[in-house]
Amino acid sequence: MVLNSLDKMIQLQKNTANIRNICILAHVDHGKTTLADCLISSNGIISSRLAGKLRYMDSREDEQVRGITMKSSAISLHYAKGKSICVFIFKFFFIMILFIFETERDRA
Numbered sequence: 001m002v003l004n005s006l007d008k009m010i011q012l013q014k015n016t017a018n019i020r021n022i023c024i025l026a027h028v029d030h031g032k033t034t035l036a037d038c039l040i041s042s043n044g045i046i047s048s049r050l051a052g053k054l055r056y057m058d059s060r061e062d063e064q065v066r067g068i069t070m071k072s073s074a075i076s077l078h079y080a081k082g083k084s085i086c087v088f089i090f091k092f093f094f095i096m097i098l099f100i101f102e103t104e105r106d107r108a
Contacts, residue, residue: 012078012089019089033057033069039090043077 013019024032034052041051057073058064077090 009076009078009089013076019091021091028068036075039077040075 024036026032033055036057037046037051037054038048040046040056041048046054046056055064055067057075058069059073060071063070074091079090
């Protein structure tokens, strides 16, 4: 089910019981962007052929050029199983975090 109307999406978001907030968080080069593109293509926003190549959530030019995510992004997607009346809105938060771990040995 592809939602073509902003009004429909706004109406669906009024039912807060059907909203799920999800964060895509993983180490560098572990498929966060590819996963986000696949989820976006499932809503008909981009072609499934472009999923993983388009880097839809990397909106900054330097992110596209360097091939890494530097700024967090968010998008709302819908999910309806079959002809179900219950439609869920998934709010995905795509976050780039650099973890730096220190050990006692590194400090010595």
